[in-house]
Amino acid sequence: MADPEGRSCPLAYRYSPAALCREVSQVSEDVLYIIGGLYGNPFALDEIERMALAEEHQGQRVKLVFNGDFNWFNASDTLFRQINNRVLDHTVTLGNVDFELATPSAGAGCGCAYPDYVDQGVVERSNRIMERLQALAGEHPDVQKQLSGLPRYRCLMFGGLNILVLHGDPESLAGWGLAHESFVAGNDLALAEWFRESDADVMVSTHTCLPVLWSGMVDERFRVVANNGSAGMGNLLSDPRGLITRLGFTSPLAEPVTGIEHRGLNISLMPVSYDLEAWLPQFDRLWPDGSPAAVSYRNRIISGTSLSPVDIVFPSNS
Template sequence: MSTPGRHCPLHYRTDPAALAGRTDVVAETVYVIGGMYGNTAALDAVLRLAAAEEEQGRPAPTLVFNGDFNWFNVDDQTFDRINTEVLRHVALQGNVEAELGSPDGEAGCGCAYPEWVDDATVARSNAIMQRLQGAATRAPGHAEAVSRLPRQIVADVGGVRTGIIHGDPESLAGWGLAVENMPAPGETPAVIADWFRRAQVDVFACSHTCLPFIQRFPVDGRARMVINNGSAGMPNFRGDRRGVVTRIGSTPCPEENRLYGAELNGVFCDAMAVPWASEAWDAWFRRTWPSGSPAAASYADRLQHGPMHGFRDAWRIDSGDVPA
């Protein structure tokens, strides 16, 4: 049996066919915001980006938080701030929210970490979850609300159907759409083709695995796309502290925030930077998670310097300009 943190509960299973024939959101622009991780500075930055689009005469974006908006926010005030704001918008469960709303003792953090993640990281994530569950116990209204959230939806932007999920199409905590599992550009594994056919979508927008990328997949003579935003609330590239959200729009992404992207059937699918770096939030993190704590050990370096991941690792399109 797999251990807590690596175990994937049966109730995490999702069915890509459940996306077929449904439309939950119709909008001109959608932000898919995965992995906020309790970062209030990142949340504020996303809200500013959305407001700026309206101020510049673009359509107001629909904000879709596709899970793991909780993580570092273990104090009562920050837990309330994150959940109060997120629940004003469209929100989905991630594994973190699943373990806040209906904890499963065998799941641990619910991350279902693959074997390439070391045991110490898994143990620290389980410890973070235990502390976060304490905050949820003190806020039963939020815990109950996140327990009712859906796990996958379909957004229609300009006729392009996007399946918004957390992990992969078959599991809330699945790693099937992790960059580490992607084939060479231009190739389509049978399982990914099957997911697109069963879901009847053009795009899968996901998060969970914490490293962003974009890749096209030919399926039945049509281009499809996977875009993983990595994390909105943590850095995604070495030497770059910005978070990333996925922007799917009928209008182009504002150039000042666009990192990379591709057009699909006249709709713009882009990775958009979230400039959240904040001395005040850094100070809050150090107070809440001091040196030696599980979150500091796992995330302090990434929060300051980013992961060992570059734009060339994220850009997995078989043609076009490679981001610098």
């Protein structure tokens, strides 16, 4: 019996960890912002651009890299085009949402590959959100064409380190191996193998919506996993701010939610203090009370999650 829609992983999502850093692109900028889970929030994007501009005023060149799911709540023609036009001006990799908007997979639903511990109601609502977005994307074939040409991952050389930018985990675009729940369960053995096979120093992910900052030694090399959760909605207890991952050899201008420093490299989960009062009325017009996005996400947009900053930091068990 086939898995229900929204829980399966299409074959096109799969890749080999050993292939992920075979091609490496050199980064000339001083700072990387890696932005996952924007979810169609234009005010979060405004704030991220403001943050980058503030750093540039201090002499730091900032590169914006989007690692997927920049679409989701942007269910109007105007906002759909606005978000995609702005994001596609930067360096981008696909998320499962963007993949399914460009090239829908039979039986994939939202393409989230939700694990068993996620409630079926969440899965079904996500599938309904995707159906609405796919119908909208069909009215914008030029955007679909651009999305279809994007890679599923990138490996960037930054300060002599391999920075692996992906959406899910090192085996799948929608993998949950770098999810908060996986680290709670203890994921060091899988991580070590993924780092060995990929030759990455830092893995930067998103997809699973809850943030993680893990660090440890693998084969006498210091390695890091950063999962920013979501740039476009709250990630922490009573905190509506989004998060992005910042990498730089200078300290961030603002206080990070959490971060580590190793040999001069700062890896930080930075808060995105966007204008919630401006975004919420627009969200409510697009997704009124009782709609799938309102039921699944409105409370989180306002109040964040149950996690504290301490809950998202995972030192190696090895």
